[in-house]
Amino acid sequence: xxxxxxxxxxxxKWGDYERVQQAIGDEAPPGLIYHAAGExxxxxxxxxxxxxxxxxxxxxxxxxLMPAVQQALPAAMVENGPPPTESFEAxxxxxx
Numbered sequence: 001x002x003x004x005x006x007x008x009x010x011x012x013k014w015g016d017y018e019r020v021q022q023a024i025g026d027e028a029p030p031g032l033i034y035h036a037a038g039e040x041x042x043x044x045x046x047x048x049x050x051x052x053x054x055x056x057x058x059x060x061x062x063x064x065l066m067p068a069v070q071q072a073l074p075a076a077m078v079e080n081g082p083p084p085t086e087s088f089e090a091x092x093x094x095x096x
Contacts, residue, residue: 002033002090003054008046010082015046016073023068031056049067051089057087 009017017037037047051057070078 001053003051003057004088004090004094005049005051005057006047006086007083008040009044011077011080012045012073012083013043014045015043016077017045019072020065020068023072024064029056029060029064031060050093054087056087 031052033052035047035052037045040046049057051060066072
């Protein structure tokens with residue numbers, strides 16, 4: 001079943017998101033179906049990702065995302081941990 005992950009930053013700004021994305025690179029990670037992110041109030045960001053499975057997301061987080069975060073962001077921000085996350089197993093996915 002697909003896995004959906006939603007994050008909404010409480011501290012990081014859109015520029016921080018962009019720096020992490022640059023560190024990750026342009027190659028789509030295995031298992032990613034869809035990712036969308038944008039700037040929200042206060043210059044912060046929010047994202048929604050749909051993955052083939054929770055394992056695919058966890059592998060991406062451990063192997064690519066966290067190293068990119070540690071490379072691109074100040075240590076104090078990294079120490080505060082990731083933004084609040086909601087996730088769930090998708091029971092229905094519609095692709096027109």
